[in-house]
Amino acid sequence: MPADRAPTRIQRKNRAAILEAALDVFSSHGFRGSTVDQIAKAAGLSKPNLLYYFPSKEAIFNELMAGLLDTWLDPLRALDPEGEPLEEILAYVQRKLQMSRDFPRESRLYANEIVQGAPRLHDVIAADLNVLVEEKAQLLQGWMDAGRINRAHPKHLLFSIWSLTQHYADFDAQVRTLMGDEDPFDAAPQYLETLYRRMLTPKS
Amino acid sequence: MPADRAPTRIQRKNRAAILEAALDVFSSHGFRGSTVDQIAKAAGLSKPNLLYYFPSKEAIFNELMAGLLDTWLDPLRALDPEGEPLEEILAYVQRKLQMSRDFPRESRLYANEIVQGAPRLHDVIAADLNVLVEEKAQLLQGWMDAGRINRAHPKHLLFSIWSLTQHYADFDAQVRTLMGDEDPFDAAPQYLETLYRRMLTPKS
DNA sequence: CGTGAGTTTGACCAGTTGGTCAAATCAAGG
DNA sequence: CCTTGATTTGACCAACTGGTCAAACTCACG
Known part of the structure; x- marks a missing residue:
């Protein structure tokens, strides 16, 4: 997980990409119908990489x-x-x-x-x-x-x-x-x- | 799977129970969010028993x-x-x-x-x-x-x-x-x- | 160019899920 | 009561899923 400091350029870019992708995926399949892999792929990241920025699927949804x-x-x-x-x-x-x-x-x-x-x-x-x-x-x-x-x-x-x-x-x-x-x-x-x-x- | 003949009393009762249960479950969790087990339990059947009456989850949904x-x-x-x-x-x-x-x-x-x-x-x-x-x-x-x-x-x-x-x-x-x-x-x-x-x- | 923090990944795990199957049980007519 | 087809079930499987981890890689900066 990124430290508690000011977000780096990469962090800002990737977190934004994840939220954008998650909006796409969640809104068209619902929470349960969406997979972390789907979101990761839509954001151009690997699954573990996505989970480096958000602790869980639910955390993405909540944010x-x-x-x-x-x-x-x-x-x-x-x-x-x-x-x-x-x-x-x-x-x-x-x-x-x-x-x-x-x-x-x-x-x-x-x-x-x-x-x-x-x-x-x-x-x-x-x-x-x-x-x-x-x-x-x-x-x-x-x-x-x-x-x-x-x-x-x-x-x-x-x-x-x-x-x-x-x-x-x-x-x-x-x-x-x-x-x-x-x-x-x-x-x-x-x-x-x-x-x-x-x-x-x-x-x- | 039940034969192609006229449905027995048990078949009618169970198929109806399954559809009723499926309506409950599907309508409150969506297709992907519902599990066959949930539906089976709600219908008072075991999962394999449910799948004896319908070939698949999707078949229930379609009907x-x-x-x-x-x-x-x-x-x-x-x-x-x-x-x-x-x-x-x-x-x-x-x-x-x-x-x-x-x-x-x-x-x-x-x-x-x-x-x-x-x-x-x-x-x-x-x-x-x-x-x-x-x-x-x-x-x-x-x-x-x-x-x-x-x-x-x-x-x-x-x-x-x-x-x-x-x-x-x-x-x-x-x-x-x-x-x-x-x-x-x-x-x-x-x-x-x-x-x-x-x-x-x-x-x- | 070296170094340490930040970033990425392949391999892996445990739990869940849709679905199968052979064996066991049940129901109804003869 | 016995046979035969209908019904039910426990055990099982392969695919998928959320999430972990150690190792590898990248990048900014001194």
Whole structure:
């Protein structure tokens, strides 16, 4: 294992290559379905060499997950109590949709984990995520009470945003097959904007 | 392996037990993450005994998938060109939501497969599902052209229905953690009805 | 160019896994 | 109750997998 000192050039390069390869492999085969050998080969290293940089397969996975969750929740954190409610929500939807397009592997990695019961994530969800969701649900409820957007169950509203946006990353294989030549991300922004605008615009 | 004759009482019972157990195990660990031993134990059989009824792990999985897909698409097939458009769509949404509540394992099994790129399902999706979706997208487009529901990209409309309803099964672990005591399925039907009603009800 | 820390590798190990097989056990009809 | 086919099992195997280790190699730096 590399010493506790500042990482050398080689260390930085190889650790980055491993995490990049691991994201690729884990996101398309799940934790259990991925082998250390696969990841090593994808990173251009031998298995023992990879294990020189990370103590175990699980350590790679955990580091990947830790890094992921933070960026994953940034768009929600950015929901601004001071902004115009409908525009804030629509912007959140679009930001989330962009993440599905630009970081589909991250989305699938997360999906893989949750679908299988979130065995390695349960604590994080119950703690950090729960607090954030509770806060933002309050915010949405406040906007609704003030008549600035239509009423709807705030948490279900958040779920629907996650669901609709991440669907384009998580079910990419299905969506693309059914869309043929058309790029799903051409019409998706418009579709989701229309959906949430119609749903939330308060009756004049 | 059982002969090609009519299945005995024991054969019927054990094959059913195996498929039931396999649904449980596959849906919560994925194909690669499940072991034959796990399935056998869950079915109350020894591993060699299980392999007396199915030639391989993959054979179990395939039989499960084949049976699944048909029932999975039934609600969409039931979308009736003769019915009242908005009510037809709302009924479809509710039927799909009920399936997520009553058959979450089936939903997760399917999700697991698609998230990982649908390696074993690509052909089926490209063939059967594609035809059905093409047909129903036409139907929706017709309703929009006739001004009976609001305009929206028909395929994205279908994707959104799948996404929103299956989310409650596939992301159950996350949804339940964030909802606390409240059963997600209490408010979900109302939420989705409101969403699609607001979105699709034509401006008078 | 020498040297010591950092890096890489082939050989290896123990546990797991999908699957086989011959022998043992069971069930049902004659 | 006895025979025959259906069912079950313990022992076993080969391939794979996560991980170890000592030896070899490389590289930066004095």
